[in-house]
Ligand SMILES: O=P(O)(O)OC[C@H]1O[C@H](OP(=O)(O)OP(=O)(O)O)[C@H](O)[C@@H]1O
């Protein structure tokens with residue numbers, strides 16, 4: 709177990725921001741799949757596999773943008789709150805979708821941090837393409853395509869983990 713606290717900085721991502729960034733990820737992936745170039749069905753990808761749970765919202769947006777209807781999940785658990793444990797697969801995707809090595813499959817996650825989650829999934833499906841919306845330097849090598857890099861000492865807060873709440877004005881009482 710590695711204690712990940714404290715993080716120096718917080719990067720707060722709204723629903724609107726993750727939607728824009730996941731769309732940007734989809735557009736970058738369009739035509740990059742082994743199944744074809746410009747105009748190919750699904751951007752050349754056979755299927756999208758979301759790493760649950762954080763990868764599900766980005767995977768939904770990517771699969772919608774690229775018109776990919778075959779969508780599955782792999783469940784990898786690696787953190788309890790901000791404390792990291794050894795990642796383990798709790799649920800695997802369908803064998804027919806993945807094929808022998810994952811070729812033509814787009815594996816999507818919200819972020820790569822240490823890279824341990826992707827390292828595990830890569831070992832299982834070495835020819836899949838690994839895409840995340842955000843990446844930290846330590847895990848960057850594990851991801852093929854990402855949109856925004858944040859520093860290692862930043863904790864990314866996603867909208868599904870947050871709620872709107874009142875804040876005192878900058879010029880508050882006393
Ligand atoms: O690169 P790593 O250091 O392995 O960290 C990245 C992973 O950690 C988080 O998932 P988590 O295991 O917390 O589960 P969740 O998606 O269900 O929140 C995040 O969604 C990534 O999947």
Ligand code: HPA
Pocket residue numbers: 787819821862863864865866
């Ligand atoms: O920065 C992060 N934010 C949310 N979940 C995470 N899981 C690993 N790193 C992070």
Ligand SMILES: [Mg+2]
Pocket residue numbers: 759760761762763817818
């Ligand atoms: Mg996750």
